[in-house]
Structure formats: C-alpha cells, structure tokens
Amino acid sequence: MDIRSALRSLNHSETLLINERSDELEATGKVHRFGFGQSPFPVPESLRQALADQVHQKAYAPVQGLPALRQAVAEFHRLEDQVDWQAHRVLIGPGSKLLIYAVLAAFRRAEVALVSPSWVSYEPQAHLAGHPVHRLMTRADDEWRLQPEALASFCAERREPGRPLILILNTPGNPSGTSYEEDHLKALAEVMRRHEVLVISDEIYGRLHHEGQHRSMARYYPEGTVVTGGLSKWCGAGGWRLGIMHIPEALAGDLLPALKGVASETWSCVASPIQHAAIAAYTPSPEMTRYVQRQREVLSYIGQQAAARLNAGSVHTAMPSGGFYLMPDFSPHRQRLKARGIDSADTLCERLLTEARVALLPGSAFGMPTGDLTARLSYVNFDGTAALAGNLPMADVAAPVMAGIDAILHWLDD
Numbered sequence: 001m002d003i004r005s006a007l008r009s010l011n012h013s014e015t016l017l018i019n020e021r022s023d024e025l026e027a028t029g030k031v032h033r034f035g036f037g038q039s040p041f042p043v044p045e046s047l048r049q050a051l052a053d054q055v056h057q058k059a060y061a062p063v064q065g066l067p068a069l070r071q072a073v074a075e076f077h078r079l080e081d082q083v084d085w086q087a088h089r090v091l092i093g094p095g096s097k098l099l100i101y102a103v104l105a106a107f108r109r110a111e112v113a114l115v116s117p118s119w120v121s122y123e124p125q126a127h128l129a130g131h132p133v134h135r136l137m138t139r140a141d142d143e144w145r146l147q148p149e150a151l152a153s154f155c156a157e158r159r160e161p162g163r164p165l166i167l168i169l170n171t172p173g174n175p176s177g178t179s180y181e182e183d184h185l186k187a188l189a190e191v192m193r194r195h196e197v198l199v200i201s202d203e204i205y206g207r208l209h210h211e212g213q214h215r216s217m218a219r220y221y222p223e224g225t226v227v228t229g230g231l232s233k234w235c236g237a238g239g240w241r242l243g244i245m246h247i248p249e250a251l252a253g254d255l256l257p258a259l260k261g262v263a264s265e266t267w268s269c270v271a272s273p274i275q276h277a278a279i280a281a282y283t284p285s286p287e288m289t290r291y292v293q294r295q296r297e298v299l300s301y302i303g304q305q306a307a308a309r310l311n312a313g314s315v316h317t318a319m320p321s322g323g324f325y326l327m328p329d330f331s332p333h334r335q336r337l338k339a340r341g342i343d344s345a346d347t348l349c350e351r352l353l354t355e356a357r358v359a360l361l362p363g364s365a366f367g368m369p370t371g372d373l374t375a376r377l378s379y380v381n382f383d384g385t386a387a388l389a390g391n392l393p394m395a396d397v398a399a400p401v402m403a404g405i406d407a408i409l410h411w412l413d414d
C-alpha cells in the first residue's frame with residue numbers, strides 16, 4: 001500500500017525545528033537562541049499554588065469550559081478590553097492554536113486571508129481545513145501592519161465574493177513586534193464591515209503590550225470578530241495549554257454550536273486541574289497586576305535596546321510595542337551579503353546559525369517572499385526569573401540578548 005503519496009505535505013513547524021537544531025549545535029558551544037517564541041518568565045506563584053490545590057480534579061469538564069472560568073474570563077476581558085465579552089459565548093480550548101484551527105475546521109467552504117508576515121501556523125492550518133489562502137503583503141515602513149486600502153482592494157477583487165472570507169489578524173504581532181492603534185483598527189473595521197469579513201483576532205500577546213495600550217479588534221468590529229487569547233504568553237504557561245476564545249453575539253447562533261461540535265469530537269475538554277487553576281489568572285489581584293507590569297517593563301526595555309542597536313548597525317528594525325519579537329530587515333546589507341553568496345532569508349539564517357551561532361527564523365516561514373532578507377528574532381534568551389525579581393539592573397538582564405545582537409552585527413562586518 002502506497003501511503004506516502006496519500007499523505008498531506010505537512011512539515012514539522014519551523015519554530016520547533018530551529019529549536020532542535022540549536023540544541024544540537026549547543027553541544028559544541030554557545031548558541032544565541034533567538035529562534036523559539038517561549039516566554040522566559042515563570043508562572044506566577046499564586047497560579048502554581050492554585051494548580052497544586054486542584055490536582056485532585058479528575059472529572060471531564062464541560063466541552064465549552066468550566067462555567068466559573070468562562071465567567072472569570074468574560075469579566076476580565078470586559079474590563080481590560082472594554083468589549084462585551086459574555087461567559088456563554090466563551091470557549092475554552094487546549095491552547096489558542098487549536099481554537100483558531102477549530103474555527104477554520106468549522107467551515108466547509110471559506111477563503112482565508114493572511115497578512116504577510118504573520119505567524120507560521122495559520123497557513124498550514126488553513127490548508128489542513130481545506131481552504132485556499134491569500135496573502136496580503138505589508139511593508140517595513142508600515143511596521144508590517146495591514147493597510148485598510150490593501151484589504152479593501154483585495155476584497156473588491158475577490159472572484160467568489162459569496163464565499164465566506166476569514167481574515168486572521170494578530171496584535172501585538174508575531175513576528176513583527178508591532179501593534180495596531182485605535183485609528184488604524186477603526187479604518188480596518190470600516191472595510192471589514194463593508195465586505196462582511198469574519199475576523200479571527202489573535203490577541204495572545206494583548207496583555208504584553210509594553211505600555212498596557214492593547215486595543216482589541218472586537219472593540220471596533222464587534223459583530224464580526226472572534227477573539228483568541230490564553231495563558232501561554234502573559235502567564236508564561238505555554239505548556240499548560242489553556243486557550244480562550246470569544247464569539248460575537250451576531251455569529252454565536254451558528255458558529256458556537258459548530259465549534260462545540262469540533263471541540264466535543266476532538267479534544268473533549270481542557271485538563272480539569274488547569275481550568276480550575278486558570279480562574280486565579282483571570283481574577284484581578286495586586287500580585288497579577290505587578291507581575292504583568294514588570295514583564296512589560298522588561299520586554300519594553302530589552303526590545304527597544306535590541307531594535308536600536310540593530311538599527312544603528314543598519315539592520316532596519318521596527319521598534320516593538322508588544323510581545324517579545326523583532327523583525328529585522330537585512331536588505332540595507334543586500335550587496336555585501338550577495339557577495340558572500342547570500343541572497344535569501346533562508347540562506348541568511350542558515351549562515352548566521354553555522355557561522356555566528358545565532359538562531360533566527362527566516363521571513364519565508366512567516367509568508368514573506370523568497371529573496372526577501374527579513375528574519376524573526378525572539379528576544380527571550382534572558383533569565384525571566386531574575387528579571388521578575390527586580391534585583392538586577394536592567395542592562396544586566398538584557399546582556400545575553402545584546403550579546404546575540406552584537407554577534408549578528410560582527411558577523412555582518414566580517
């Protein structure tokens with residue numbers, strides 16, 4: 001039986017792959033690990049304690065999620081985002097990644113529009129769900145943000161306007177590190193409304209907006225925006241696998257039952273102890289406020305320093321405003337790189353890894369064209385526990401990140 005030709009062509013996620021290669025290389029010396037987007041901060045103490053206290057929870061939870069958790073999540077987001085989150089329209093899932101996939105899988109027919117650059121998993125997920133993907137290009141000068149005019153002209157030229165259009169937007173952005181402001185979201189909302197776009201707004205880095213100025217897409221386009229988030233980034237708990245999603249009232253009647261169908265036929269429920277513990281994360285407390293505030297200060301400081309140093313070395317990098325990523329653009333060095341046999345982001349990242357021992361991910365993994373010289377840099381290779389404790393000067397906390405940036409710049413100068 002020939003199963004190979006019958007299998008889907010799916011690759012191992014590029015982010016996980018670079019991590020494995022960095023592990024191998026590390027056996028022979030230090031690697032500056034900018035490849036993997038995992039929070040360096042520990043899970044807050046109260047949350048760890050809550051999980052320890054709930055370890056006896058052994059029953060399956062309701063498919064949609066524990067009512068008390070959905071209630072806490074809805075109240076939290078109503079307050080934080082000033083959007084009408086309602087517990088009966090919240091769905092809890094094993095990570096926001098699977099929740100995004102559930103929305104795509106719930107549709108038999110749809111088109112998916114993705115911003116370039118955007119997160120590595122959206123496109124494979126759309127293909128798994130059987131949907132065609134369109135790329136909406138952005139520019140470094142626009143800080144890699146989708147322009148309303150670009151969305152409008154794409155919508156106006158669609159060949160099958162009757163087919164549902166799902167747009168995945170992400171703010172603060174991975175890989176861009178930049179965020180959308182109010183006026184920009186309002187202008188996008190106007191286009192989305194006109195063309196009845198269904199938006200999945202991936203706001204997993206929302207709480208990590210460096211100035212606490214996250215703006216939810218749902219505030220400006222409530223009727224068509226499904227919001228996703230969860231504990232992975234702002235609570236340093238990626239491995240806990242707790243994601244949340246909110247469905248707008250206008251879509252809930254049709255979409256929510258379909259999503260519950262996907263959930264009940266696949267993951268059943270998120271681990272009960274994790275759900276019980278997560279209530280503590282979504283219940284405001286002085287500890288959680290301090291924890292989030294300190295992360296913002298650290299990420300802002302390191303992100304600004306790292307981007308400024310890259311720019312000083314003529315590696316064009318948008319100043320970050322949220323999360324922990326930068327999107328350096330090496331094209332000002334194009335001629336010199338070409339002379340060294342480097343004319344794509346893939347070769348650039350390969351050579352940076354083997355020659356400078358710096359792990360970055362190529363822009364091509366995020367939907368950038370081949371031949372482009374962008375890469376993603378996750379500035380998380382610092383000691384998050386020490387950073388949270390606040391006993392070290394910020395420059396010392398940032399030192400491992402800055403050492404990696406210097407290694408890139410020295411390599412460019414060689």
Ligand SMILES: Cc1ncc(COP(=O)(O)O)c(C=O)c1O
Nearest residue numbers: 095096097119174204230232243
């Ligand atoms: C933009 C973006 N969305 C979603 C996710 C997935 O998060 P979760 O752990 O909630 O599945 C990630 C994780 O890296 C991410 O960077």
